[in-house]
Amino acid sequence: MNDRLAATRLLEAGLIEARSVANGQTGVFARVDLAAGTVFTRFLGPDLAWADVPEAEVVYVNSFAPFEWTVPLTLARFVNHACEPNAEIRPDRALATLRAVAAGSELTIDYEWADAALCARFPQHYFWDPRWTFTCRCGSAGCRGLIDRYRAR
Numbered sequence: 298m299n300d301r302l303a304a305t306r307l308l309e310a311g312l313i314e315a316r317s318v319a320n321g322q323t324g325v326f327a328r329v330d331l332a333a334g335t336v337f338t339r340f341l342g343p344d345l346a347w348a349d350v351p352e353a354e355v356v357y358v359n360s361f362a363p364f365e366w367t368v369p370l371t372l373a374r375f376v377n378h379a380c381e382p383n384a385e386i387r388p389d390r391a392l393a394t395l396r397a398v399a400a401g402s403e404l405t406i407d408y409e410w411a412d413a414a415l416c417a418r419f420p421q422h423y424f425w426d427p428r429w430t431f432t433c434r435c436g437s438a439g440c441r442g443l444i445d446r447y448r449a450r
């Protein structure tokens with residue numbers, strides 16, 4: 298994992314940066330113009346059993362394999378949700394742009410994403426923790442409001 302982590306940090310350094318946004322939160326922004334399909338970070342860090350995820354990390358984890366929860370050590374940690382996001386999480390842990398993103402724009406993903414194949418095979422693993430629920434104010438026409446479940450695909 299360390300080689301992949303180092304490579305991902307190099308990738309991040311050229312393409313993105315974390316910045317403060319409203320309410321004391323952090324967001325991730327494009328440093329340069331990004332073409333559609335650009336991988337700008339990966340969801341890498343220790344893969345833990347749910348019971349071993351520290352309380353402070355619960356809101357940051359994501360799962361890419363049954364019964365494993367990844368605590369991100371990369372800037373993937375700070376990518377915020379939007380209901381019509383400009384980036385996506387891929388099953389291989391990459392975060393990539395869905396369309397061209399101009400320098401200075403915030404990068405967003407859909408927090409209700411889950412890998413459809415894994416959800417179908419391991420439905421008991423894909424519970425939704427109530428600590429992940431929040432009211433979205435992304436302002437898009439298709440804003441779902443309450444973010445409170447997986448929408449596998």
Ligand SMILES: [Zn+2]
Pocket residue numbers: 379380381433434435436437439440441442
């Ligand atoms: Zn929204």
